[in-house]
Amino acid sequence: MASVPSSSQAVSQRPQPGPSGHQPDMMLDAQRPGPPAQAHSSPLPEGSGRRRQRETSAALQESEEAATGEEDAWVLEMLCGLKMRLKRRRVSPVLPEHHEAFKRLLGDPVVKRFLAWDKNLRVSDKYLLAMVIAYFSRAGLPSGQYQRIHFFIALYLANDMEEDKGHKLAILWLLYGNDRSKSRLFHQQRVQFAQSMGWKAWVSREECEEIQAFDPELPVWKRDRSLLAV
Numbered sequence: 001m002a003s004v005p006s007s008s009q010a011v012s013q014r015p016q017p018g019p020s021g022h023q024p025d026m027m028l029d030a031q032r033p034g035p036p037a038q039a040h041s042s043p044l045p046e047g048s049g050r051r052r053q054r055e056t057s058a059a060l061q062e063s064e065e066a067a068t069g070e071e072d073a074w075v076l077e078m079l080c081g082l083k084m085r086l087k088r089r090r091v092s093p094v095l096p097e098h099h100e101a102f103k104r105l106l107g108d109p110v111v112k113r114f115l116a117w118d119k120n121l122r123v124s125d126k127y128l129l130a131m132v133i134a135y136f137s138r139a140g141l142p143s144g145q146y147q148r149i150h151f152f153i154a155l156y157l158a159n160d161m162e163e164d165k166g167h168k169l170a171i172l173w174l175l176y177g178n179d180r181s182k183s184r185l186f187h188q189q190r191v192q193f194a195q196s197m198g199w200k201a202w203v204s205r206e207e208c209e210e211i212q213a214f215d216p217e218l219p220v221w222k223r224d225r226s227l228l229a230v
Helices: 007-012 026-030 036-041 048-068 096-106 109-117 126-139 148-162 166-176 180-196 205-214
Strands: 071-080 083-091
Touching: 096 109, 096 126, 096 148, 096 205, 109 148, 109 166, 126 148, 126 180, 126 205, 148 166, 148 180, 166 180
Parallel strands: none
Antiparallel strands: 071 083
Protein backbone atom coordinates (compact mmCIF):
# COMPACT_ATOMS: atom_id res chain seq x y z
CA MET A 1 0.00 0.00 0.00
CA ALA A 2 1.37 3.45 -0.96
CA SER A 3 2.57 5.56 1.92
CA VAL A 4 0.90 8.90 2.65
CA PRO A 5 3.36 11.81 2.37
CA SER A 6 4.03 13.65 5.58
CA SER A 7 2.93 17.27 6.11
CA SER A 8 6.53 18.51 5.71
CA GLN A 9 6.81 16.75 2.35
CA ALA A 10 3.47 18.23 1.23
CA VAL A 11 4.66 21.73 2.11
CA SER A 12 7.91 21.24 0.19
CA GLN A 13 5.95 20.13 -2.89
CA ARG A 14 3.84 23.29 -3.01
CA PRO A 15 4.63 25.62 -5.94
CA GLN A 16 6.87 28.54 -5.05
CA PRO A 17 5.73 32.16 -5.63
CA GLY A 18 6.47 33.61 -9.03
CA PRO A 19 8.32 36.86 -9.81
CA SER A 20 5.27 38.88 -8.82
CA GLY A 21 5.17 37.29 -5.38
CA HIS A 22 1.82 35.52 -5.93
CA GLN A 23 1.18 31.79 -5.71
CA PRO A 24 0.23 30.06 -8.99
CA ASP A 25 -3.46 29.66 -9.76
CA MET A 26 -3.49 26.02 -8.70
CA MET A 27 -3.12 27.14 -5.07
CA LEU A 28 -6.59 28.67 -5.23
CA ASP A 29 -8.14 25.22 -5.47
CA ALA A 30 -5.82 23.86 -2.80
CA GLN A 31 -7.21 26.34 -0.29
CA ARG A 32 -10.86 25.41 -0.89
CA PRO A 33 -12.73 23.25 1.64
CA GLY A 34 -12.37 19.52 1.05
CA PRO A 35 -9.83 16.73 1.50
CA PRO A 36 -6.26 18.05 0.96
CA ALA A 37 -5.28 14.95 -0.99
CA GLN A 38 -8.05 15.55 -3.51
CA ALA A 39 -7.06 19.20 -3.93
CA HIS A 40 -3.45 18.22 -4.83
CA SER A 41 -4.27 15.10 -6.81
CA SER A 42 -5.43 16.98 -9.92
CA PRO A 43 -3.76 20.40 -10.11
CA LEU A 44 -5.16 22.87 -12.59
CA PRO A 45 -3.20 23.32 -15.80
CA GLU A 46 -0.94 26.33 -16.12
CA GLY A 47 -2.72 29.48 -17.24
CA SER A 48 -6.18 28.36 -16.07
CA GLY A 49 -6.47 31.42 -13.81
CA ARG A 50 -6.10 33.76 -16.75
CA ARG A 51 -8.61 31.69 -18.70
CA ARG A 52 -11.13 31.94 -15.84
CA GLN A 53 -10.61 35.71 -15.76
CA ARG A 54 -11.33 35.97 -19.47
CA GLU A 55 -14.47 33.86 -19.08
CA THR A 56 -15.63 35.98 -16.13
CA SER A 57 -15.03 39.21 -18.09
CA ALA A 58 -16.98 37.86 -21.04
CA ALA A 59 -19.86 36.86 -18.77
CA LEU A 60 -19.95 40.32 -17.19
CA GLN A 61 -19.93 41.97 -20.61
CA GLU A 62 -22.80 39.77 -21.79
CA SER A 63 -24.84 40.58 -18.68
CA GLU A 64 -24.17 44.30 -19.18
CA GLU A 65 -25.33 44.12 -22.79
CA ALA A 66 -28.44 42.22 -21.72
CA ALA A 67 -29.17 44.94 -19.14
CA THR A 68 -29.07 47.71 -21.74
CA GLY A 69 -30.79 45.77 -24.52
CA GLU A 70 -27.88 46.31 -26.90
CA GLU A 71 -26.67 43.82 -29.47
CA ASP A 72 -23.24 43.22 -30.94
CA ALA A 73 -22.15 43.48 -34.53
CA TRP A 74 -18.86 42.56 -36.13
CA VAL A 75 -17.52 45.14 -38.59
CA LEU A 76 -14.51 44.96 -40.89
CA GLU A 77 -11.81 47.21 -39.50
CA MET A 78 -8.82 46.37 -41.72
CA LEU A 79 -8.13 44.29 -44.82
CA CYS A 80 -4.54 43.55 -45.79
CA GLY A 81 -3.88 40.97 -48.47
CA LEU A 82 -5.55 37.73 -47.42
CA LYS A 83 -5.82 38.82 -43.78
CA MET A 84 -8.65 40.80 -42.28
CA ARG A 85 -9.33 42.19 -38.85
CA LEU A 86 -12.77 42.30 -37.29
CA LYS A 87 -13.85 44.71 -34.59
CA ARG A 88 -16.75 44.17 -32.21
CA ARG A 89 -19.14 47.13 -32.09
CA ARG A 90 -22.35 47.59 -30.14
CA VAL A 91 -25.54 48.30 -32.03
CA SER A 92 -27.86 50.68 -30.22
CA PRO A 93 -31.58 49.79 -30.20
CA VAL A 94 -32.50 53.48 -30.59
CA LEU A 95 -34.41 54.09 -33.83
CA PRO A 96 -34.98 57.34 -35.78
CA GLU A 97 -38.60 57.51 -34.61
CA HIS A 98 -37.40 57.74 -31.01
CA HIS A 99 -35.34 60.78 -31.94
CA GLU A 100 -38.36 62.27 -33.69
CA ALA A 101 -40.56 61.78 -30.61
CA PHE A 102 -37.91 63.49 -28.48
CA LYS A 103 -37.60 66.44 -30.88
CA ARG A 104 -41.37 66.82 -31.00
CA LEU A 105 -41.55 67.03 -27.20
CA LEU A 106 -38.80 69.64 -27.12
CA GLY A 107 -41.36 71.95 -28.71
CA ASP A 108 -43.85 71.42 -25.89
CA PRO A 109 -44.32 74.75 -24.03
CA VAL A 110 -43.92 73.18 -20.57
CA VAL A 111 -40.76 71.33 -21.63
CA LYS A 112 -39.36 74.52 -23.15
CA ARG A 113 -40.10 76.48 -19.99
CA PHE A 114 -38.46 73.81 -17.85
CA LEU A 115 -35.28 73.69 -19.95
CA ALA A 116 -35.07 77.50 -19.89
CA TRP A 117 -35.46 77.46 -16.09
CA ASP A 118 -32.67 74.88 -15.58
CA LYS A 119 -29.89 77.27 -16.57
CA ASN A 120 -27.34 75.48 -14.40
CA LEU A 121 -28.13 72.13 -16.06
CA ARG A 122 -28.66 70.43 -12.74
CA VAL A 123 -31.31 68.04 -14.04
CA SER A 124 -31.18 68.41 -17.82
CA ASP A 125 -27.65 68.37 -19.21
CA LYS A 126 -26.95 66.74 -22.56
CA TYR A 127 -26.28 63.27 -21.13
CA LEU A 128 -29.45 63.16 -19.06
CA LEU A 129 -31.45 64.27 -22.10
CA ALA A 130 -29.79 61.59 -24.25
CA MET A 131 -30.91 59.04 -21.67
CA VAL A 132 -34.51 60.16 -22.28
CA ILE A 133 -34.20 58.98 -25.90
CA ALA A 134 -32.62 55.71 -24.76
CA TYR A 135 -35.55 55.14 -22.41
CA PHE A 136 -38.04 55.84 -25.19
CA SER A 137 -36.41 53.06 -27.20
CA ARG A 138 -36.68 50.62 -24.31
CA ALA A 139 -40.23 51.39 -23.17
CA GLY A 140 -41.63 50.07 -26.44
CA LEU A 141 -44.42 52.60 -27.02
CA PRO A 142 -45.20 53.76 -30.57
CA SER A 143 -43.36 57.03 -31.10
CA GLY A 144 -46.59 58.97 -31.56
CA GLN A 145 -47.80 58.00 -28.08
CA TYR A 146 -44.98 59.65 -26.18
CA GLN A 147 -46.31 62.72 -24.43
CA ARG A 148 -45.04 65.41 -22.09
CA ILE A 149 -45.47 63.18 -19.05
CA HIS A 150 -43.22 60.51 -20.60
CA PHE A 151 -40.50 63.09 -21.20
CA PHE A 152 -40.47 64.14 -17.56
CA ILE A 153 -40.75 60.59 -16.23
CA ALA A 154 -37.77 59.53 -18.35
CA LEU A 155 -35.80 62.59 -17.24
CA TYR A 156 -36.63 61.86 -13.60
CA LEU A 157 -35.44 58.25 -14.02
CA ALA A 158 -32.23 59.47 -15.64
CA ASN A 159 -31.58 61.67 -12.60
CA ASP A 160 -32.34 58.69 -10.36
CA MET A 161 -29.56 56.78 -12.11
CA GLU A 162 -26.89 59.45 -12.46
CA GLU A 163 -27.39 62.18 -9.85
CA ASP A 164 -26.97 61.98 -6.08
CA LYS A 165 -28.71 65.23 -5.17
CA GLY A 166 -32.40 66.01 -4.94
CA HIS A 167 -32.54 68.49 -7.81
CA LYS A 168 -34.87 66.10 -9.65
CA LEU A 169 -37.66 67.17 -7.27
CA ALA A 170 -37.76 70.41 -9.24
CA ILE A 171 -39.49 68.41 -11.97
CA LEU A 172 -42.42 67.68 -9.65
CA TRP A 173 -42.51 71.24 -8.38
CA LEU A 174 -42.68 72.64 -11.91
CA LEU A 175 -45.41 70.23 -13.00
CA TYR A 176 -47.63 70.09 -9.91
CA GLY A 177 -46.50 72.67 -7.38
CA ASN A 178 -47.53 71.48 -3.91
CA ASP A 179 -50.18 69.06 -5.15
CA ARG A 180 -49.09 65.84 -3.44
CA SER A 181 -51.83 63.69 -4.95
CA LYS A 182 -50.56 64.44 -8.46
CA SER A 183 -47.00 63.82 -7.32
CA ARG A 184 -48.01 60.38 -6.03
CA LEU A 185 -49.66 59.64 -9.38
CA PHE A 186 -46.42 60.70 -11.11
CA HIS A 187 -44.43 58.17 -9.07
CA GLN A 188 -46.92 55.43 -9.89
CA GLN A 189 -46.50 56.20 -13.59
CA ARG A 190 -42.73 56.29 -13.11
CA VAL A 191 -42.77 52.73 -11.77
CA GLN A 192 -44.96 51.58 -14.65
CA PHE A 193 -42.63 53.21 -17.17
CA ALA A 194 -39.57 51.59 -15.60
CA GLN A 195 -41.34 48.25 -15.65
CA SER A 196 -42.13 48.66 -19.35
CA MET A 197 -38.37 49.06 -19.91
CA GLY A 198 -37.74 45.80 -18.08
CA TRP A 199 -36.06 47.85 -15.31
CA LYS A 200 -33.15 48.50 -17.70
CA ALA A 201 -32.32 52.04 -16.64
CA TRP A 202 -28.52 52.06 -16.99
CA VAL A 203 -27.22 53.85 -20.11
CA SER A 204 -23.54 53.91 -21.01
CA ARG A 205 -21.73 57.11 -21.90
CA GLU A 206 -20.92 55.53 -25.26
CA GLU A 207 -24.61 55.11 -26.07
CA CYS A 208 -25.37 58.68 -24.98
CA GLU A 209 -22.72 59.97 -27.37
CA GLU A 210 -24.08 57.79 -30.19
CA ILE A 211 -27.53 59.25 -29.57
CA GLN A 212 -26.15 62.79 -29.70
CA ALA A 213 -24.24 62.02 -32.89
CA PHE A 214 -27.47 61.11 -34.71
CA ASP A 215 -28.36 64.82 -34.89
CA PRO A 216 -25.33 66.71 -33.60
CA GLU A 217 -26.80 70.12 -34.46
CA LEU A 218 -29.71 69.74 -32.06
CA PRO A 219 -29.45 72.72 -29.67
CA VAL A 220 -29.94 70.67 -26.49
CA TRP A 221 -26.64 68.86 -27.07
CA LYS A 222 -24.93 72.14 -26.21
CA ARG A 223 -26.16 71.80 -22.64
CA ASP A 224 -22.70 70.83 -21.38
CA ARG A 225 -21.89 71.42 -17.71
CA SER A 226 -18.19 71.67 -18.45
CA LEU A 227 -18.86 74.78 -20.53
CA LEU A 228 -20.69 76.65 -17.79
CA ALA A 229 -18.96 79.79 -16.55
CA VAL A 230 -17.50 79.31 -13.09
